[in-house]
Amino acid sequence: MIEKALQGNRTYWTWIGALLAVMIIGGLFYLKQFNEGLTITGLSRDVTWGFYIAQFTFMVGVAASAVMVVLPYYLHNYKAFGKLTILGEFIAIASVIVCMGFIFVDMGQPFRILNVFLHPSPQSLMFWDTVVVFGYLMLNVVISRVTFSAERKGIAPPKWIKPIIYLSIPWAVSIHTVTAFLYSGLAARPFWMTAILGPRFLATAFAAGPALLILIALWMRRNTNFDAGHDAIHKLGIIVTYAMSVNVFFITVEVFTAVYSGIPEHISHFKLLYTGLEGNNTLVPWMWGSSLFAIISLVLLINPKTRSKDKILAFSSVLVFLSIWMDKGLGMVVAGFVPSPVGKVVHYSPTLPEVMISLAVYSAGILIVTILYKVALSVRESIS
Amino acid sequence: MYDGGKIILGLIIFLGLILFPVWYNIANGKAGYTPDLEIITADDPGRDACVMSSEYMRPYHMDLLNEWRDEVVRERDRIHVAPNGKEYNRSLTGTCMDCHSNKENFCDRCHTYMDVNPYCWECHNIPEGGQR
Amino acid sequence: MKISRRQFIATSGLASLGLMLDKPAKALAKADLPQKRPLVGKRWAMVVDLKKCHEQENCTKCIEACHHEHNVPDFDNPKDEIKWVWKEGFEHAFHEQDNPFLNEELKHSPTLLMCNHCDEPPCTHVCPTKATWKREEDGIVMMDWHRCIGCRYCVAACPYGSRSFNYRDPRPFISESEFNQDYPTRMRGVVEKCTFCEERLAKGELPACVEACEAHALVFGDLEDPNSEIRHILEERFTIRRKPALGTQPEVYYIV
Numbered sequence: 001m002i003e004k005a006l007q008g009n010r011t012y013w014t015w016i017g018a019l020l021a022v023m024i025i026g027g028l029f030y031l032k033q034f035n036e037g038l039t040i041t042g043l044s045r046d047v048t049w050g051f052y053i054a055q056f057t058f059m060v061g062v063a064a065s066a067v068m069v070v071l072p073y074y075l076h077n078y079k080a081f082g083k084l085t086i087l088g089e090f091i092a093i094a095s096v097i098v099c100m101g102f103i104f105v106d107m108g109q110p111f112r113i114l115n116v117f118l119h120p121s122p123q124s125l126m127f128w129d130t131v132v133v134f135g136y137l138m139l140n141v142v143i144s145r146v147t148f149s150a151e152r153k154g155i156a157p158p159k160w161i162k163p164i165i166y167l168s169i170p171w172a173v174s175i176h177t178v179t180a181f182l183y184s185g186l187a188a189r190p191f192w193m194t195a196i197l198g199p200r201f202l203a204t205a206f207a208a209g210p211a212l213l214i215l216i217a218l219w220m221r222r223n224t225n226f227d228a229g230h231d232a233i234h235k236l237g238i239i240v241t242y243a244m245s246v247n248v249f250f251i252t253v254e255v256f257t258a259v260y261s262g263i264p265e266h267i268s269h270f271k272l273l274y275t276g277l278e279g280n281n282t283l284v285p286w287m288w289g290s291s292l293f294a295i296i297s298l299v300l301l302i303n304p305k306t307r308s309k310d311k312i313l314a315f316s317s318v319l320v321f322l323s324i325w326m327d328k329g330l331g332m333v334v335a336g337f338v339p340s341p342v343g344k345v346v347h348y349s350p351t352l353p354e355v356m357i358s359l360a361v362y363s364a365g366i367l368i369v370t371i372l373y374k375v376a377l378s379v380r381e382s383i384s
Numbered sequence: 385m386y387d388g389g390k391i392i393l394g395l396i397i398f399l400g401l402i403l404f405p406v407w408y409n410i411a412n413g414k415a416g417y418t419p420d421l422e423i424i425t426a427d428d429p430g431r432d433a434c435v436m437s438s439e440y441m442r443p444y445h446m447d448l449l450n451e452w453r454d455e456v457v458r459e460r461d462r463i464h465v466a467p468n469g470k471e472y473n474r475s476l477t478g479t480c481m482d483c484h485s486n487k488e489n490f491c492d493r494c495h496t497y498m499d500v501n502p503y504c505w506e507c508h509n510i511p512e513g514g515q516r
Numbered sequence: 517m518k519i520s521r522r523q524f525i526a527t528s529g530l531a532s533l534g535l536m537l538d539k540p541a542k543a544l545a546k547a548d549l550p551q552k553r554p555l556v557g558k559r560w561a562m563v564v565d566l567k568k569c570h571e572q573e574n575c576t577k578c579i580e581a582c583h584h585e586h587n588v589p590d591f592d593n594p595k596d597e598i599k600w601v602w603k604e605g606f607e608h609a610f611h612e613q614d615n616p617f618l619n620e621e622l623k624h625s626p627t628l629l630m631c632n633h634c635d636e637p638p639c640t641h642v643c644p645t646k647a648t649w650k651r652e653e654d655g656i657v658m659m660d661w662h663r664c665i666g667c668r669y670c671v672a673a674c675p676y677g678s679r680s681f682n683y684r685d686p687r688p689f690i691s692e693s694e695f696n697q698d699y700p701t702r703m704r705g706v707v708e709k710c711t712f713c714e715e716r717l718a719k720g721e722l723p724a725c726v727e728a729c730e731a732h733a734l735v736f737g738d739l740e741d742p743n744s745e746i747r748h749i750l751e752e753r754f755t756i757r758r759k760p761a762l763g764t765q766p767e768v769y770y771i772v
Contacts, residue, residue: 037704038666039683044595048668048681108666108681108705115645115665126644126669187638187762188675341677342608342629346594457660460653462718478698506685506703507661 004378005371019363026360029353041354046340051350052106054333063095065209067172080232089144090372096137098365125182139168189336191269200250207243208324210236211317241301269335278345293323419497422489552720557738559655561767568733581728587701589689598680600710601630631678631710632766639670666705679709
């Protein structure tokens with residue numbers, strides 16, 4: 001099967017080459033980070049988590065979102081998603097690997113990472129996060145392999161895979177819930193210590209993940225002979241619409257609680273994000289950008305007339321994805337650390353090496369998706 | 385099986401090549417070679433024995449060090465009793481390197497030969513003489 | 517147990533006499549024992565007397581002593597900074613106590629901060645490798661630098677900002693004259709913090725900062741020992757702790 005990934009046209013190879021080039025450049029930056037330490041990032045004594053961990057958090061969401069195609073198909077027998085499930089599962093696999101990559105590059109002593117398993121500490125949520133994320137990878141590898149090879153042979157998948165697929169549904173919810181608990185259980189960080197963080201993570205995941213899937217499916221329909229189907233793609237659009245509405249509602253709820261109660265410890269973090277705090281306002285345009293994208297996308301998505309047009313759906317999906325990424329992939333993590341426990345306002349922004357290393361990790365994920373999709377496409381072509 | 389003979393011949397040549405250092409050393413009578421170690425306290429009365437027997441230390445000193453490390457840092461037990469009844473403070477820099485102060489000609493010489501590179505010295509200090 | 521002021525003065529006088537006598541006694545003990553007796557306690561704690569501390573304007577003896585003892589590097593930039601004991605304005609250290617009319621002197625006076633060695637430490641709960649944990653025997657929040665993977669979850673979990681991460685190799689930034697041969701340095705990629713000088717306690721010595729403080733503004737002792745100086749102080753004086761509402765039960769107390 002895998003040999004199909006080695007046959008492709010010029011565009012395919014240019015794409016693969018470009019991804020590899022980014023990985024090599026980022027790899028060189030990682031070498032520098034490995035030798036000199038995380039000092040080459042923008043992280044500091046007060047902001048100890050930043051871009052890497054934020055990307056991790058965001059991608060756990062994308063990984064979990066596969067459940068949005070798996071659940072309707074398997075639990076509600078919604079046949080239109082039949083073709084999409086495998087795409088969703090492949091995205092999940094690549095996303096989980098990207099997550100692991102971001103954890104790895106964020107580690108101060110990466111070669112000691114096995115200590116997590118040598119000295120398991122069930123009272124730590126990071127331990128559980130490692131366990132559930134790794135388990136989720138295994139589940140998706142097994143499920144996609146078994147269902148896909150059944151499809152290739154033109155037979156029904158074996159019966160024993162069904163319970164595993166059912167298990168993967170709550171499991172997907174669990175990976176993002178545990179990731180949220182990682183933050184929301186910290187009394188030291190009032191910004192994260194909110195019961196709604198878990199639900200918020202799920203809402204953003206179920207908006208951003210399917211938005212990405214819409215974009216991929218639309219692209220494939222135009223450029224390959226794989227068509228997920230108009231119905232399926234637009235059903236995803238409805239899922240994105242609901243999830244994004246819920247997300248915006250959750251953000252409003254959060255802001256209300258902080259602002260109306262007026263507790264300085266809670267309000268100050270929102271100030272940092274939306275109005276600037278003690279002269280530090282680099283995140284302000286960023287976060288308003290995110291809000292603006294959210295509103296525009298909602299206007300376009302909620303109106304069925306606009307939503308039903310492929311082009312507008314694609315545009316809104318880009319906005320949804322960007323809006324959530326800007327919030328969850330940077331603002332959410334940084335604001336937890338600023339102001340610091342002693343009330344200090346410190347500036348954080350990712351440095352060039354940090355961005356390059358992150359790009360390399362993403363490229364690795366995109367490479368995996370590309371190869372998996374290539375194989376899936378070629379196999380499907382040869383069936384039909 | 386096609387070309388069985390050729391494959392086996394190929395394997396023999398391959399093994400012969402990768403095992404070159406081994407048979408080269410055997411041929412040169414160096415099979416049992418160990419580097420010359422400089423044990424500067426060997427003639428000091430009271431410091432002429434290691435914290436465990438030499439036979440134990442040679443293969444297991446890293447395990448002993450790991451044990452010391454955990455006992456000191458995690459179990460609060462800082463005293464090691466040597467087979468000859470002497471008590472030692474469990475300390476890499478303070479005890480091992482007090483006797484084996486010539487790190488270069490002792491620890492390093494053997495490690496270089498064995499191609500191991502303990503990372504302990506990124507934090508643990510090397511007594512006077514060596515750079516820290 | 518309740519004691520009167522007079523009893524307290526008498527006992528503390530006796531105690532300091534004892535301390536004076538203790539010096540030759542220790543020297544004698546050293547002569548025939550390979551090691552001084554370790555200081556043992558069931559629940560170590562510290563009292564910081566801010567009044568006494570402020571009287572010594574700009575004094576940094578305790579900080580210097582600690583940072584010398586433990587080879588804490590000086591990077592000269594706040595981004596990579598590592599600190600075990602440090603000073604922070606009162607309005608930062610106790611920002612829940614801040615008010616617009618707070619005594620001017622107190623408001624801006626630097627407050628000595630360090631790891632609180634909490635009874636319920638959030639940092640140890642989150643550690644995925646047990647590289648930091650609460651030592652049940654004496655309450656010290658320990659660090660095992662051999663095991664730390666540098667995930668910095670403990671830094672995120674500490675409500676007091678007491679933990680520092682080694683963003684780079686610290687060794688070039690420990691000056692030759694400040695270097696202490698007897699304590700290992702750390703390396704890039706691990707987290708570190710104050711350990712109440714557990715290595716000095718094991719040698720029968722008080723923490724370096726306490727020993728260095730000539731104003732006697734720092735008192736270290738065992739809370740489980742009802743006759744300890746620290747217990748007397750806590751009974752006699754009004755003390756506060758940082759962020760008590762979080763339920764971490766810090767073991768560093770402040771007299772304001």
